[in-house]
Amino acid sequence: MSNSLSLSNIAAATAQGLVISQLEVYLEQYRLFYDLNIVEGECLAIQGRSGVGKTTLLQTIAGFERAKSGAIYWQGQNILQLAPHERPVSMLFQEHNLFEHLSVIKNLSLGFADVLPKEQLIKAAERLGVYGQLNKMPAELSGGQRQRIGLIRTLLRPEPIILLDEPFAELDSDTRQIAAEWTREVAQQQGKTLLVVTHQDEDVERLADRCLVLGD
Numbered sequence: 001m002s003n004s005l006s007l008s009n010i011a012a013a014t015a016q017g018l019v020i021s022q023l024e025v026y027l028e029q030y031r032l033f034y035d036l037n038i039v040e041g042e043c044l045a046i047q048g049r050s051g052v053g054k055t056t057l058l059q060t061i062a063g064f065e066r067a068k069s070g071a072i073y074w075q076g077q078n079i080l081q082l083a084p085h086e087r088p089v090s091m092l093f094q095e096h097n098l099f100e101h102l103s104v105i106k107n108l109s110l111g112f113a114d115v116l117p118k119e120q121l122i123k124a125a126e127r128l129g130v131y132g133q134l135n136k137m138p139a140e141l142s143g144g145q146r147q148r149i150g151l152i153r154t155l156l157r158p159e160p161i162i163l164l165d166e167p168f169a170e171l172d173s174d175t176r177q178i179a180a181e182w183t184r185e186v187a188q189q190q191g192k193t194l195l196v197v198t199h200q201d202e203d204v205e206r207l208a209d210r211c212l213v214l215g216d
């Protein structure tokens with residue numbers, strides 16, 4: 001099943017009265033207000049000036065910041081009271097994504113309760129140019145290599161909602177394109193619902209079904 005729903009598909013389905021599964025976010029946090037709906041399987045890019053509240057939105061959906069008030073519905077259930085590890089969410093932060101005392105491959109295996117999707121991990125590492133780093137410690141990696149390892153782990157974990165906070169910021173333009181296209185492909189194949197904070201319009205074009213520009 002392809003979960004890459006175009007907006008026209010969504011409009012058509014809605015017109016036919018079909019129930020569309022959504023992530024619904026109604027939040028008050030600090031002095032910020034959020035009201036957004038994201039269809040399951042959609043990729044939403046989030047932009048806006050520095051300080052407008054992009055990271056706060058992702059951190060609150062993931063449960064790392066406690067909302068002042070509101071609700072977050074996923075498939076009809078309010079997940080706002082759940083602890084971060086209980087939420088159906090996998091998040092890539094701007095930094096601090098790897099455990100320093102664990103090798104890269106051990107970092108990658110975190111979050112897989114059953115079997116590590118080793119073949120998938122190796123394919124991803126090859127595609128993103130970090131295969132040679134798998135047996136190293138995080139301290140031996142460059143910022144861009146760390147970012148790609150974090151991206152692979154975040155995308156391949158089983159949670160259906162993926163939050164990426166400036167995931168390509170440390171990558172050169174060629175690697176950025178490869179990483180964005182890989183992200184899009186995996187998200188589509190696995191039916192992930194993706195929220196991506198980015199300052200780059202090219203990421204929006206490569207990845208997103210829709211772009212939300214947060215304003216004051």
Ligand SMILES: Nc1ncnc2c1ncn2[C@@H]1O[C@H](COP(=O)(O)OP(=O)(O)OP(=O)(O)O)[C@@H](O)[C@H]1O
Nearest residue numbers: 030031032048049050051052053054055056057197
């Ligand atoms: N713990 C906190 N307590 C009070 N206000 C906070 C806290 N954390 C963030 N804020 C405020 O929330 C607002 C949004 O910050 P946030 O980091 O989400 O912005 P952003 O859009 O992600 O910025 P950038 O593009 O620079 O990363 C800012 O005005 C910030 O001062």
